[in-house]
Amino acid sequence: MKQSIWIVFLVSLCCSMLVCAQDTEAEVTDEQQVSRKVVSLDQLLEQVKEGNRTDTIFNQQRIAEFRQAKDKQAAMLADIQRQREVAEALSATREQMFEDNDQQITLLQERLSERLGALKELFGVLQLVANDTQAQFENSLVQIHYPQRTADLNAFSTKMGSSTELPTVEEIEALWFELQREMTESGKIVMSQQTVLNADGEETIEDVIRVGTFNLVANGKYVQRIMETGRLVEFARQPSNRYMSGAEAIADKSGELVAMTIDPVRGQLIALMGAAPDLRERVQQGGVIGYIILSLGAVVIVLALIRYVVLMIEDARIRSQLTQLDNPGNNALGRIIKVYLKNRDEGLESLELKLGEAVLREIPKITRGLSFLKISAAIAPLLGLLGTVTGMIITFQAITLFGAGDPKLMAGGISQALVTTVLGLTVAIPALLLHNLVNDKATKLSQIIEQESVALVAVQAEKSEG
Incomplete structure (x- = not known):
């Protein structure tokens, strides 16, 4: 027990000494x-x-x-x-x-x-002439052969307008020479190879024939020159066939005289004629009513031709039958003769009735289709009138919506109104003529049948009286 106390005391003493030492070191560090x-x-x-x-x-x-x-x-x-x-x-x-x-x-x-002095006025006139000539040459078809002359004229005109330079005699003569050459080339037909842009958008080298200063022809087609670019372009749409004959003939290089269509305004008239609608486009302008009228006309023509051919064949058979009354064949008169031969032993009145019945059976076969032709001739102009009224309604609607300032907006309705009228009359006139033609033939055959039936009755009456 005593030893334990001493041990605790020594430990406490050691701890106290350590604490004092640490305090001393802290004071020294602060200082x-x-x-x-x-x-x-x-x-x-x-x-x-x-x-x-x-x-x-x-x-x-x-x-x-x-x-x-x-x-x-x-x-x-x-x-x-x-x-x-x-x-x-x-x-x-x-x-x-x-x-x-x-x-x-x-x-x-x-x-x-x-x-x-007076030369000043002369130079002014020369400048004016040079400017006018330059503008004329730029539009001329001769430019494809002499493309440099416009640049020379431009330089000459610039010199004429200058107050520091005077033109030489050679330059004035060059202006006169270009004017004279333009007039001379207007009476020539020249062929040269040029690059042409065709209607398909492809550039090809063609033999281009220049007819004076009026037309350009390549491969039998008219070609125009674009002034802004100087390129030769085939017209997208060529004129009608009657205007193309000269171009095709001159392209054959035969060297003979040919009738040629001349365009005095360098292709503008050809472009206008090419833009004119052809027959197919005219018909399309008539719309649905126009197609109905044409369909009716086709049916009328086919039916009239068929009936006329049938009646011609029947007419030939009947005329042949007239020479062989004792041998009836397969025709209208032959069938009537068969009825006569079958019933000639009966009474006169009975025979007359039998023959009248036979004639009545044959006449509808002969006159078949005539009523349709007659009605078609009357319906066609009425359909044209219907298309006219429809087109005018469309025109008035366009005027109501857009006014009357732009004629192109009314062109569709007016075209339909006029085209359907023309189509109706175009169908009605031949339908009426064909109806009369077929009707005359049918009337003649009917008269022959009726006359022969009456003759048979008369023959039988004479036999009965005898």
Whole structure:
């Protein structure tokens, strides 16, 4: 027990000594830090003093430099002022020289105008002629063979408008020569190879025939020259066949005289004729009613031709039957004769009735289709009138919506109104003629049948009386 107490006491003593030692070290460390802080502040103060001295020296150097630069700037200002005085003096000299030169130029121009006299008016006329000729050449078809002449005329016209240059005799003669060549080429037919843009958008080298200054023909088709680009382009739509015969004939290179369509406005009339609608497009303008009228016309023509052929065959058979009354065949008269032979032993009245019945059976076969032809001849113009009324309704609707300022908006309705009328009359007239033709043939056959039936009755009556 006593030993334990002593051990605890020794341990406590050791701990107390350690604590005291740590406190002593902490006090020493604090004192060192304070001393270090004091040393750092002194050094900082010394550095600030040194910095002030350095700034003062630097500022003094800068002030000295500014003073030196001020002296230099004063010298530069004096130099610039001297240069300004020299420039002003030179400007005054040049202004005086300009005024003197201007007066001299005016005097020389007056002398030039006096010496030119009537030549001045001549040069003005030459300039006007050159400008007009240049514009004419740019539109001319001869330009494909002489493309450089417009540039020469442009240079000549520019020279004519200048007051410092005078034209030479050779240049004036060149203008006269170009005018004379244009007139000479207008009476020639020239063939050359040129690049042509066809209707399919492909460029090909073709033998282009120039007919004076009027037409260009390539491969039997008319070609136009685009003034802006100078290219040769085939017309998208060629004129009708009667205008194409000359182009095709001259393209055959036969060398013979041919009838040729001449366009005096260099392709504009050909373009207008090509833009004119053909027969198919005219029919399309008639719309649904137009197609109905044409269908009716086709049916009428086919039916009339069939009936006329049938009646012609029947007429031949009947005329042949007239020479062979004792041998009835397969025709209208032959069938009536068969009825007569079958019933000739009966009474006269009975025979007459039998023959009348036979005639009545044959006449509808002969006159078959005539009523349809007659009705068609009356319906066709009525259908045309219906299309006319429909087209006018469309036209008035367009006027109501868009006004009457643009005729193209009303063209569709007017075209339908006029085309259907024409189609109706076109179908009605031949339908009426065909109806009369077939009706005449049917009437003649009917009369022959009736006459022969009456003759048979008369023969039988004579036999009965005898």
